[in-house]
Amino acid sequence: MARLLNDEEITRQLQQLPGWSRSEDAIVATIEAPDFPAAIRIVTAVADQAESMNHHPDIDIRWRTTHWLLTTHDAGGLTQLDIELAHVISDAARREGVQL
Numbered sequence: 784m785a786r787l788l789n790d791e792e793i794t795r796q797l798q799q800l801p802g803w804s805r806s807e808d809a810i811v812a813t814i815e816a817p818d819f820p821a822a823i824r825i826v827t828a829v830a831d832q833a834e835s836m837n838h839h840p841d842i843d844i845r846w847r848t849t850h851w852l853l854t855t856h857d858a859g860g861l862t863q864l865d866i867e868l869a870h871v872i873s874d875a876a877r878r879e880g881v882q883l
């Protein structure tokens with residue numbers, strides 16, 4: 784199982800993740816896509832990579848706005864998998880022209 788990150792590691796790595804912030808034992812971001820199909824393309828792109836990673840985001844989809852929450856449920860907090868998945872999500876958004 785992935786080990787929990789400490790506060791310093793989380794803070795340092797969030798500096799490379801614009802648009803992401805810490806929320807207790809998770810990191811969160813909101814993505815405003817140009818339209819609903821673009822929002823779903825982002826979700827779909829992430830879904831494929833999350834499945835490959837076997838690490839999955841919590842997603843709230845509301846029209847073109849998606850809210851993302853990442854935490855490692857098995858570990859009870861933040862691990863490097865969450866940081867890696869955040870980069871995957873940010874990259875998928877960027878491919879749709881959305882800069883977090």
Ligand SMILES: C[C@H](O)[C@H](O)[C@H]1CNC2=NC(N)=NC(=O)C2=N1
Nearest residue numbers: 837838839840854855856857858
């Ligand atoms: C059995 C399966 O490997 C586990 O439940 C995986 C699936 N995806 C997961 N996703 C996330 N975010 N946290 C987990 O602990 C987790 N565990």
